[in-house]
Amino acid sequence: MGIVFHTVLFYLLAILACGFAVAVVLSNNIVRMAFYLVACLGAVAGLFFLAGADFVGALQLMIYVGGTLVLLIFGVMLTARGPLANIQTSRAQWAMVGLIGASLLAVLLYAATTAGKWTHSGQIVADRSHVSKPTATPIGLALLGVRADRLNAERTDAALGKGMAGYLLPFEIVSVHLVVVLIGAAYLARARRRATTPPMAATSGDSNNLDPGD
Amino acid sequence: MINPVAEPVSLMHYLVVGAILFVCGVVCMTAKRNAIGVLMGIELVLNGANLNFVAFGSPYLQSGGAPSLGLDGHLMALFVIVLAAAEAAMALAIALSFYNAHATVDVDQANELKR
Numbered sequence: 466m467g468i469v470f471h472t473v474l475f476y477l478l479a480i481l482a483c484g485f486a487v488a489v490v491l492s493n494n495i496v497r498m499a500f501y502l503v504a505c506l507g508a509v510a511g512l513f514f515l516a517g518a519d520f521v522g523a524l525q526l527m528i529y530v531g532g533t534l535v536l537l538i539f540g541v542m543l544t545a546r547g548p549l550a551n552i553q554t555s556r557a558q559w560a561m562v563g564l565i566g567a568s569l570l571a572v573l574l575y576a577a578t579t580a581g582k583w584t585h586s587g588q589i590v591a592d593r594s595h596v597s598k599p600t601a602t603p604i605g606l607a608l609l610g611v612r613a614d615r616l617n618a619e620r621t622d623a624a625l626g627k628g629m630a631g632y633l634l635p636f637e638i639v640s641v642h643l644v645v646v647l648i649g650a651a652y653l654a655r656a657r658r659r660a661t662t663p664p665m666a667a668t669s670g671d672s673n674n675l676d677p678g679d
Numbered sequence: 680m681i682n683p684v685a686e687p688v689s690l691m692h693y694l695v696v697g698a699i700l701f702v703c704g705v706v707c708m709t710a711k712r713n714a715i716g717v718l719m720g721i722e723l724v725l726n727g728a729n730l731n732f733v734a735f736g737s738p739y740l741q742s743g744g745a746p747s748l749g750l751d752g753h754l755m756a757l758f759v760i761v762l763a764a765a766e767a768a769m770a771l772a773i774a775l776s777f778y779n780a781h782a783t784v785d786v787d788q789a790n791e792l793k794r
Binding site for chain 1: 683684685686687688691692693694695696697698699700701702703704705706707709710711712713714715716718719720722723726729730733734736737738739740750752753754756757758760761762763764765766767768769771772773774775776778784
């Protein structure tokens with residue numbers, strides 16, 4: 466029995482992803498949590514590549530690791546100062562959370578390990594000999610409403626129309642949703658004066674200093 | 680003894696990794712008191728779900744005869760990624776607004792509706 470390098474890479478990336486996810490949970494420092502999350506999501510992108518989802522993996526790296534996490538790190542930088550950087554959780558809360566997490570993990574692991582028994586055929590359908598096909602073009606066509614991947618299946622003409630609907634409407638909905646959310650986020654996070662600073666004294670002092678004619 | 684690296688990766692492996700990421704995210708969401716930490720837990724949960732979508736849509740994994748989701752799994756994962764970006768932007772804006780008003784990001788301090 467030789468070594469399957471696909472499996473070796475899978476175990477490497479899986480251990481990285483799970484280990485950094487656990488590190489996110491166990492760490493108390495919010496800055497370190499952000500770094501562990503970057504590493505964890507990068508390992509998950511590697512798992513996407515291993516599963517043949519090259520376009521999703523690339524987008525995971527670009528949008529998640531490059532965009533969303535930079536946003537999160539900006540949030541960390543804007544809010545983590547002094548004692549706020551590590552807020553402790555009490556031991557009773559950790560015990561309750563550990564109980565919930567352990568039971569949820571047991572249920573999910575049971576479901577995951579019995580996934581092969583969901584169907585009774587038991588035959589292996591994956592043909593591992595074929596070379597990997599890039600998925601960017603069919604994904605782009607499916608987002609525009611054309612399912613190029615369904616055209617290759619052996620179907621009669623009547624059944625061909627079924628399931629051929631692409632994702633044009635969800636694509637438009639999600640793009641409008643993104644615009645609305647970004648406008649709303651920019652509105653919510655606009656610069657305002659902190660509530661803790663004394664409002665009148667600070668502003669009058671600043672205006673006196675800045676005014677050249679005073 | 681079975682050599683673990685001599686067998687091809689099956690769907691079960693991916694589902695186990697997805698389950699671990701999901702549970703880590705749920706624990707992070709419930710245990711952290713920092714609002715940004717709660718957000719990071721949400722990201723972990725979404726990534727666990729995304730990993731399952733991609734695994735179900737993968738043609739390379741042995742799924743025990745179950746039909747693969749194919750490209751639908753990839754497209755669902757893409758929509759989850761985009762919606763996660765939107766959610767992160769919105770939640771960070773809310774967290775920053777809360778920080779501007781209260782000078783803290785401790786979610787236990789956000790209890791004004793109780794009074």
